[in-house]
Amino acid sequence: MTGRSLSKGHKVSAEAVRKEGGFSRDVIATAGDCAAMAEMLGIPKVSAAKAAFSLVIVDGGSIRVTGRVQADLTRICVVSLEEMAENLDCSVEVVFREPVEIDARDADDEDDLLTGDEPEALENGEIDLMRVLYEGIAVEMDPYPRRPEAEFDGLSADAGPDGGETRPDHPFAALEALKNREK
Numbered sequence: 001m002t003g004r005s006l007s008k009g010h011k012v013s014a015e016a017v018r019k020e021g022g023f024s025r026d027v028i029a030t031a032g033d034c035a036a037m038a039e040m041l042g043i044p045k046v047s048a049a050k051a052a053f054s055l056v057i058v059d060g061g062s063i064r065v066t067g068r069v070q071a072d073l074t075r076i077c078v079v080s081l082e083e084m085a086e087n088l089d090c091s092v093e094v095v096f097r098e099p100v101e102i103d104a105r106d107a108d109d110e111d112d113l114l115t116g117d118e119p120e121a122l123e124n125g126e127i128d129l130m131r132v133l134y135e136g137i138a139v140e141m142d143p144y145p146r147r148p149e150a151e152f153d154g155l156s157a158d159a160g161p162d163g164g165e166t167r168p169d170h171p172f173a174a175l176e177a178l179k180n181r182e183k
Contacts, residue, residue, distance in 0.1 A: 004036035010130040012055065014096065014122050017063050022056035027129045037134055038074075041141065044083055045074035051092070051133040062097045062119060065127060069136035079150035086145055092136040095119040096127050 010027050017023065029037065029049035038046045053067035071088045099121040 004032070004039050006036050006128075006130045006134060007033050008128075008130075010133075011126040011128050014063055014098075014125050014127060017055045017127075018057055018061065022054070022063075024052065024054050025129055027051045027053065027133050029130070029133065033130060037137065040134070041073075041138060043073055043075055043141075046137075047072040047074065049133060049137060051129070051136065053129055053132065055127070058095065059097075062095050063122075063127065064093065064095050065129070065132055066093045067091065067132075067136075069133055069140070071137045073137075073141070075142070075145040077147045077150050078144045079146055079152050082147065082150075084145060084147045086142060088137060088140050090136060090140040092132060092139075094132055094135075096122050098122055098125075 007030060010025075012025060027050060029046070034046040034049060037049060038044065049069075049071040051067050051069045053065050056064050056066075058064045069088065069090050069092055073086045073088065074083050075086045076082070077084045095117070097119040
C-alpha cells in the first residue's frame with residue numbers, strides 16, 4: 001500500500017453547521033480520491049463516487065449527517081476471478097458529537113450500543129464528508145461480489161484431486177497410502 005489518502009477539502013466545521021442551523025453539501029470524489037478509495041478498499045478501481053449530504057442539528061448540539069451515496073466500482077468476482085462492475089446507490093446516516101459529550105453519556109444511551117447507533121466523535125470540531133462518503137461505500141459493498149452468470153463448476157463429491165479419479169473413502173486415505181507404501 002502506498003499510503004494514499006483522501007482529499008481534505010470536504011471538511012465542514014461543526015460551528016458553521018450550528019451557526020447556520022444546518023445545510024446541504026454535495027461531495028464528488030476526484031480521480032485522486034477514487035484511486036485512494038480503491039487502494040483503501042482493496043479493489044481494482046473506483047470509477048466515480050459522489051454523495052449529497054444534509055447536515056442538521058439534533059439532540060442539543062449533535063449533528064446528524066444524512067445523505068445518498070453513489071459509486072461505480074470495479075470488483076473481482078469470487079467465482080470467476082474476473083473483473084466486474086458494481087454500482088452502489090445507498091443512504092447513510094451518521095450522528096456526530098463532541099468527544100466530551102460522548103464520554104459523558106448517561107446510562108440511558110446503552111441502547112445505542114446494542115443498536116449500533118453510537119455517535120461518531122467530531123475531530124478537531126470538524127466533520128470530514130469525504131470520509132463519510134468512503135465509509136458509506138465500504139459498508140455497502142457486497143462482501144462476496146459475484147457476476148450473475150458466474151457458475152462454480154467445482155469438484156463433484158466423487159471426484160478426486162485431478163477431477164477424474166474417485167475420491168478416497170476418508171480424508172486420511174492419502175496418509176494411509178503413504179504409510180502402506182513404506183512397508
